[in-house]
Amino acid sequence: MGQSATPDDLNAQRKSSAYERTVADFLRKEGGLFALLTDDQSFVKLFRSVLTGRLGFAADSTLLVMQEMDKLFKTIMDREADGCRTFVLIERLFRGRDMTPKVREIKTSFPRSPVLVLTTDVERNRIVYLHEVGADNFIAKPVSSDTLVEKTAFTPILFI
Numbered sequence: 001m002g003q004s005a006t007p008d009d010l011n012a013q014r015k016s017s018a019y020e021r022t023v024a025d026f027l028r029k030e031g032g033l034f035a036l037l038t039d040d041q042s043f044v045k046l047f048r049s050v051l052t053g054r055l056g057f058a059a060d061s062t063l064l065v066m067q068e069m070d071k072l073f074k075t076i077m078d079r080e081a082d083g084c085r086t087f088v089l090i091e092r093l094f095r096g097r098d099m100t101p102k103v104r105e106i107k108t109s110f111p112r113s114p115v116l117v118l119t120t121d122v123e124r125n126r127i128v129y130l131h132e133v134g135a136d137n138f139i140a141k142p143v144s145s146d147t148l149v150e151k152t153a154f155t156p157i158l159f160i
Contacts, residue, residue, distance in 0.1 A: 019152075019154075020153075024055050024087075027055070027057055032087055033075075036064070036090075037092075040118070047063065067082050073106075077110075080110060085112055089150070090103060090116075104133040117139070118141055136155045136156055137151055139151050
């Protein structure tokens with residue numbers, strides 16, 4: 001016989017489902033796109049599995065993985081011109097460079113684009129500074145799929 005779910009289990013399932021709906025609505029209702037600036041293939045694999053497995057979207061139409069800042073800016077600009085939004089996930093340190101100034105540049109140039117910073121450094125002052133320059137949220141890596149969905153949903157993707 002299987003065990004019945006506890007109230008805590010049911011509450012966690014409801015929250016998870018609400019987070020998934022929020023992210024799915026961004027993709028479906030707003031024609032949203034996730035743009036990742038990262039070399040971290042394990043994170044890319046996790047993100048793809050969340051999009052395809054948990055949310056039921058085709059990763060090739062909802063996710064772009066990039067290694068060049070110019071390409072990221074062009075993608076956001078082109079999508080903005082079409083009335084669509086791009087959700088940016090960017091490494092705090094990319095190829096040895098601090099990307100904090102680029103976070104500020106993205107938010108200044110494209111205020112409608114949510115920016116979530118990926119980092120392994122969770123020093124309080126650094127996180128506060130990232131928010132001050134425009135980061136909407138951050139993820140400390142490594143990250144679970146549940147946390148990835150939750151942090152993405154908590155980033156103000158639908159309220160801009």
